[in-house]
Amino acid sequence: MNTISQQAVAATSAKRKLPSELNILLVLIGISLTFELLGWILQGQSFLLNPQRLSIMILQVSVIGIIAIGVTQVIISGGIDLSSGSIVGATAMIAMSFAQIGTFERALYPGLTDLPVVIPVAIGLIVGVLCGAINGALIAYTRIPPFIATLGMMVTARGFAKWYTKGQPISFPTDSFAALGKGMMPVVIFLIVAVIMHVVLRYTRYGKFTYAIGANAHAARVTGINVERHTVKIYAVAGLLSALAGIVVAARGLTAQAGMGQMYELDAIAMAVIGGVSLSGGRGSVLGTCIGMVIFGVIISGFTFLRLDAYYQEMLKGLIIVAAVVADMYRQKKRVKRS
Amino acid sequence: MVSQATASAIKRMNERTEIDGLLALEGIRKEFPGVLALDNVQLRIRKGSVHALMGENGAGKSTLMKIIAGIYQPDAGEIRLRGEPVTLKSPLDALEQGIAMIHQELQLMNWMTIAENIWIRREPRNRFGLIDHGKMAEMTRALFARLNLSLDPDTQVSELTVAQKQMVEIARAVSYESRILIMDEPTSALTEREVEHLFAIIRDLKARDIGIIYITHKMNELFEIADEFTVFRDGKYIGTHSSKDVTRDDIIRMMVGREITNMFPKIDCAIGDVILDVKNLTIPGVFHDISFSLRRGEILGLAGLVGAKRSNVAEALFGVTPADSGQILIDNKPVTIKSPNEAMAHGMAFLTEDRKETGCFLTLDCLENIQSALITRSHVKAGFVDQKRVTELAEGMAKKLRVKTPNLHEIVENLSGGNQQKLLIARWLLTKPRILILDEPTRGIDVGAKSEIHRLITGLAAEGVAVLMISSELPEVLGMSDRIMVMQEGRVSGFLDRAEADQIKIMDLAAR
Structure with a gap:
């Protein structure tokens, strides 16, 4: 115990310590500078001073970033969500099927073409919320582990996406639907989602309950939190954001395929974990996940920039995810020792 | 050879x-x-x-x-x-x-x-x-x-x-x-x-x-x-x-033959009407026919050995694991308590036995730990926590309980056991309970913090709060309680008044 705490000074000062996200930001800067240096040595050009490369990089990660924001709150609550990628596939198909233009004669629902954009979006989001709520209800009320419940949803939702058109892609969306994926729109949507979730996790009861459940579910129950009901909400929100990502992906590609979003769940989890969200729950922030997302983007874009083989990229990505989890475990251990 | x-x-x-x-x-x-x-x-x-x-x-x-x-x-x-x-x-x-x-x-x-x-x-x-x-x-x-x-x-x-x-x-x-x-x-x-x-x-x-x-x-x-x-x-x-x-x-x-070395600052205060009446509370195989009453301003000590199932009774009262049969009356009205939130609606608070397992949110800061019970029932508008007001209340309570921490943004796992316990007590006091259930309130904390907590409990009783205090430390039970209920293997084995109670009488009821 230090001298400050020895004195009977009661808590008054509201001064915060340096945010823990600072460490992750330093990692980001370190990695960026490494690529910058390698860029000059190996390619004879700058890595960072290329606005086009940076905007492509952000665009690449922002769709998965939307999912990562939802996954962040799931992991903070002590859970995990493996179904996000499949929900992307399922909702991309469903939303697209209600967004087709009337001039396309082989539309899936010929009577339901040229609908206003809110309809396919709303249907897609509702399906996402339902999938998430099923995840949450299974976890909360049957007590099966989140890993298994969301694994089941992962397989089921993917199967549904394939069954929906018997494997055929769905194309020709209305212009207003396609606008959702145009240009930098995915980045804008990501930023809106991130800001909202940041505020929700920090200033609302929903956020406080989420952290409390992840920190100690039993204590949360004893303080009067309805842990089961809140768990359903958390997974429903994650499903909502996966669906949003699905809509954006479909809109951007002007077509929806059943295989869309494959492995997105793992990239999203990786972004959160790299951003300091603890897999044991109760710790992490949207800001951290955002930095984790950028780190993720910088690494992929950096490898491409250095003309590293795509196979190496994938293998290295695996290593980085494991390293982030090891770092989290190490931090955890240090804490246990100290207390 | x-x-x-x-x-x-x-x-x-x-x-x-x-x-x-x-x-x-x-x-x-x-x-x-x-x-x-x-x-x-x-x-x-x-x-x-x-x-x-x-x-x-x-x-x-x-x-x-x-x-x-x-x-x-x-x-x-x-x-x-x-x-x-x-x-x-x-x-x-x-x-x-x-x-x-x-x-x-x-x-x-x-x-x-x-x-x-x-x-x-x-x-x-x-x-x-x-x-x-x-x-x-x-x-x-x-x-x-x-x-x-x-x-x-x-x-x-x-x-x-x-x-x-x-x-x-x-x-x-x-x-x-x-x-x-x-x-x-x-x-x-x-x-x-x-x-x-x-x-x-x-x-x-x-x-x-x-x-x-x-x-x-x-x-x-x-x-x-x-x-x-x-x-x-x-x-x-x-x-x-x-x-x-x-x-x-x-x-x-x-x-x-344990010596009573600590001072127990029990204040004699007026004991009021019965606020909590428990009748034949039972969870088959765990505890049976638990009946007792608790009055305003009274501290009822609950003594017993390991396996007496005292904590289970407390959890049943608070709705963590509701009882299968029996009746709970608050202010002479029968109530059903199926969850902690319902217990809190009746003015109950429950300091659990195991600080680390069922009390603290170790990874969160002091403020979050103190406010968690309060914001489940009030101080929330349209989903947003009235953080300014809640922070004021939390700081006031932390000061009153003399929680030693540089500020309320300190992560709780860095605090000593005594300070963690004070935080948890602060959490419940913010909800202004009328019935306070304390399960081993001073276990594993140093002597100084112990006597502070004892003083606090007596002070609460003097203000009219009804206290049910589970404790395995006989000197604490004897020093703090107006009345002592002793349990043995899931049953009430007897009650002792403050005047007649001593360690031998308690142990005689606690051990078969």
Whole structure:
């Protein structure tokens, strides 16, 4: 115990310590500078001073970033969500099927073409919320582990996406639907989602309950939190954001395929974990996940920039995810020792 | 032929073995952060005898057993096995040296068969190096024949009753040719008939010269099965006696002779109307027919030994695990409490027993920890927490309780146990409870913080809060309570008034 705490000074000062996200930001800067240096040595050009490369990089990660924001709150609550990628596939198909233009004669629902954009979006989001709520209800009320419940949803939702058109892609969306994926729109949507979730996790009861459940579910129950009901909400929100990502992906590609979003769940989890969200729950922030997302983007874009083989990229990505989890475990251990 | 020197060495060793018996512990000391669990403790076990260990909760029995079983290493002291000094590095090491422990929580692998459980790591192999299940079953049957057990070796352990699982554990210990068997409250989950069977087996083991260390809270068992017993109190050795030479009262006196060193600042205050009335609260198999009433301004102490199920009653009252039958009346009106939130709506608050497991959000800061109960019921508009107001309230309460932390943004796992406890009390006081349930409010915290918490509890009672205080520390119960309810194995065994209560009377009601 230090001298400050020895004195009977009661808590008054509201001064915060340096945010823990600072460490992750330093990692980001370190990695960026490494690529910058390698860029000059190996390619004879700058890595960072290329606005086009940076905007492509952000665009690449922002769709998965939307999912990562939802996954962040799931992991903070002590859970995990493996179904996000499949929900992307399922909702991309469903939303697209209600967004087709009337001039396309082989539309899936010929009577339901040229609908206003809110309809396919709303249907897609509702399906996402339902999938998430099923995840949450299974976890909360049957007590099966989140890993298994969301694994089941992962397989089921993917199967549904394939069954929906018997494997055929769905194309020709209305212009207003396609606008959702145009240009930098995915980045804008990501930023809106991130800001909202940041505020929700920090200033609302929903956020406080989420952290409390992840920190100690039993204590949360004893303080009067309805842990089961809140768990359903958390997974429903994650499903909502996966669906949003699905809509954006479909809109951007002007077509929806059943295989869309494959492995997105793992990239999203990786972004959160790299951003300091603890897999044991109760710790992490949207800001951290955002930095984790950028780190993720910088690494992929950096490898491409250095003309590293795509196979190496994938293998290295695996290593980085494991390293982030090891770092989290190490931090955890240090804490246990100290207390 | 052996040399003179060797012969005399052997002679000396035999002599020492005579004195030591089977197992001897000398000057054992074990310290945990902040607690001296064992202070210069001794114990001698003779072969072919049952040696009971007695003592209140926290007397140090379990710690000593864990040292003998190789789970903990002592900080100082000597362990001699048949006269030879030994170190027991791990449970496996202890097992290989002939010491086996039957834990209270049985440690069998539920989805494997009896035979597989017994012979794990030592399975007989056939000539291909694969496990020979036939031979294993045969070996098990032979073992069971020695112990007069009639169980099918191929039964899955998950299908056995608690008593049968215990038999399997004992058989496993015997299969290791264990010379010493430690049993930690083996009868706590057994029926009368199963206890009889267990005792028959224990007598049989005795006849095979095995030394048995038997931890129990039950007096009648002590007289029925034990040859000798040793009493511990507050981590200190009190004495060893033959169970034939003593009476029940003698043992209770040895167990409770704890000095009352702390000052308890109990203020006498006016006791008001009955606020909480509990009638025949029951969860079959856990606790039965719990009835009591609690008045405004009253502190009702709830005493009992481990296994009395006091915490379960508290959890039932607060809706964590609602009771199956019985009635709860608040202000003379029957209420149903199915969740903590409903209990809070009736003005109840519950400080749980285990700060780390069920109290604190260790990864979150002090502010979040203090406000968590408050914001489940108020100070939230359109989903947003009225953080400015709540922070003011939390800071005010932290100041009042003198929580020592640089500021409320400190992560709780960095705080001392006493400060964590104060935070949890602050959490509940913010909800302005009328009925406060405290489960071991001062366990594991330093003396200074302890007396501060005691002063706080009395102050709350003086303000008219009704307090139900579970405590395993008799001086605390005696010092703080207006009335004491004693529980024993899931039943209320009696009430004592402040004026008449003393340690012996409480222990008399708590132990059978």
